[in-house]
C-alpha cells in the first residue's frame with residue numbers, strides 16, 4: 001500500500017514508519033521538521049519505497065495515497081505554546097488539508113488526537129463517552145481545543161463526504177527519539193538524572209499520569225487504521241502513577257545519588273489523566289505490553305547512545 005505519514009519525523013511517526021517500512025509498504029513521510037528530525041528516518045532514505053517531503057500541513061499538497069496517518073502537530077507544552085497560533089492553524093487548517101486530500105484520493109484517514117481533549121477531567125479513568133472539562137481560553141487550549149476541532153472536522157468529513165476515517169485519542173507516550181529539551185516529564189527527568197542534576201517535580205508530585213511505550217502505541221494505531229471502527233478510541237497505558245513515583249523510579253534506575261526537588265506547579269496542569277481502554281481491548285484486542293520499567297530502560301539506553309553518555313549505573 002502507499003501510505004502517507006504526516007509528522008513522520010517525530011517520535012511516534014518515525015516508529016510507525018519503521019513498522020510500515022518493515023512490512024514492505026511504500027511510505028511518504030511529510031514533515032516540516034518543527035520538532036521532528038531527519039536522523040529519525042535516516043535509515044530509510046536510500047530505500048526506493050521511501051520518500052521524504054519537507055512540507056507544512058497548513059499548505060495543501062497533492063499526492064496519491066491509500067492511507068493517511070495524520071500525526072503532524074506540536075505535542076509538548078513547550079512546543080505548542082511557543083507559537084500557539086501556529087499550533088491552532090496546524091490542527092485546524094492542517095487537518096482540513098489532509099482530510100481534503102483523503103477525500104480527493106479516497107484514502108483512509110487516521111487522526112492522532114489526544115487524551116487532552118478531556119481537559120482537566122472530573123471523571124477517572126476517562127472513557128470515550130466523557131465530553132471533558134476543557135478551558136477554551138487557557139494556555140493549553142491551542143492544543144486541546146485544536147485537537148477537538150480536528151476531531152470535529154474528521155467526523156464531519158466522514159458524515160458529509162463519506163471519507164473513511166478513524167480517530168485515536170493518544171495518552172502520554174514516550175520512548176527513544178524523544179527530544180531532550182521538549183519539556184515532557186520523562187525526557188526532563190532522564191536527562192537530569194544522567195547529568196547528575198536534581199530531578200524537578202512540579203507541584204506536590206501527587207498529580208498522576210499513565211505512560212505508554214511508543215512501540216505499544218504504534219501497534220494500537222496500526223490496528224485501528226486497519227479495523228472497521230471509526231472510534232474515537234483511547235490508546236494509552238491504564239497504569240497510572242504519581243509524578244513523585246515516576247521521579248523515584250527514574251532516580252532508582254538511572255542515578256540513585258541525585259536528589260528530587262519540587263518546583264511551583266505549572267499553570268493549567270491537569271491533576272489526573274488516565275485512559276479507560278475497554279474499547280481498545282474489545283475492538284482492537286489491544287493493550288500495552290511494555291512495562292514502565294522496561295520502557296524507561298530502553299529510553300535511557302537510547303539517550304545514552306545518542307549523546308555518547310557513559311552509563312555507569314547498575315542496570316546497563
Ligand code: NAD
Pocket residue numbers: 006007008009010011012013030031032033034035036037055056057058070071072073074075076090094112113114115169170171172173174
Ligand atoms: P513529535 O513532536 O515528536 O512529532 C510531531 C511531528 O509533527 C514532528 O516531526 C513535527 O516536526 C511535525 N509537525 C509539526 N507541525 C507540523 C506542520 N505544521 N506540518 C508538518 N509537520 C509538522 O510528537 P509525537 O509525540 O510524535 O506526536 C505525534 C502525534 O501524536 C501528534 O499529533 C500529537 O498531538 C499526538 N499525541 C502524542 C502524544 C504523546 O504523548 N507523544 C499524546 C497525545 C497525542
Ligand code: UDP
Pocket residue numbers: 076077172183184185186188189200201202203207209243266269270273
Ligand atoms: N512535570 C514535572 N517535571 C518536569 C516536567 C513535567 O513534574 O520536569 C509534570 C507536569 O507538571 C505534569 C506531568 O509532569 O503534571 C506531565 O507533564 P508532561 O509535560 O510530560 O505531559 P502532560 O502535562 O502533557 O501530560
